Amino acid sequence: MSMERRMVVAQADCPARRVPDGTPLTIPKDTFVTITQALGGNYTVTYHGQMVRVDGTDAAALGLEPELLSFPEPSDDQISEEQVWEALKTVYDPEIPVDLVNLGLIYSLDIDQSTHAVTINMTLTAPGCGMGPVLVGDVEYRVRRVPNVESVKVELVFDPPWQREMMSEEAQLETGMFF
Numbered sequence: 606m607s608m609e610r611r612m613v614v615a616q617a618d619c620p621a622r623r624v625p626d627g628t629p630l631t632i633p634k635d636t637f638v639t640i641t642q643a644l645g646g647n648y649t650v651t652y653h654g655q656m657v658r659v660d661g662t663d664a665a666a667l668g669l670e671p672e673l674l675s676f677p678e679p680s681d682d683q684i685s686e687e688q689v690w691e692a693l694k695t696v697y698d699p700e701i702p703v704d705l706v707n708l709g710l711i712y713s714l715d716i717d718q719s720t721h722a723v724t725i726n727m728t729l730t731a732p733g734c735g736m737g738p739v740l741v742g743d744v745e746y747r748v749r750r751v752p753n754v755e756s757v758k759v760e761l762v763f764d765p766p767w768q769r770e771m772m773s774e775e776a777q778l779e780t781g782m783f784f
Contacts, residue, residue: 619666621657627738646672679752709771721755
């Protein structure tokens, strides 16, 4: 979903991450921001002259419809791998309206049940992608919402290099890269 530029007022303190370095910050309540892009359930806004990214799950703080990312109450203290993959499928490339899993950017996922830690190896569509830190932040933020996850570590790896053949057929069709 994309939208035209519009100004909104923060209804509550709103967590955000600066683009492109991913530094966390808070947009204070009653602050005017300009929405420049809405893609994959996340928002890119201009705040005090900086471009920042607001996770869609925090959109209510900007007076927008929040993206819901909820999981059933766990029956034990284990992390569900299925729920981690579900969370990863809600993270979209900021320039391509396809999630990271279907883009083939998630190379591996390791869950340490004893420490409630998740380690993810992922790549980018291009090694020089300036949005890498923001995508890493998006992954960490969404996976932390999975029940029983206490820590998330994301490693950016570039071996093997990403190729369009790593995309799901659905993603290739959606982007016109299926041939």
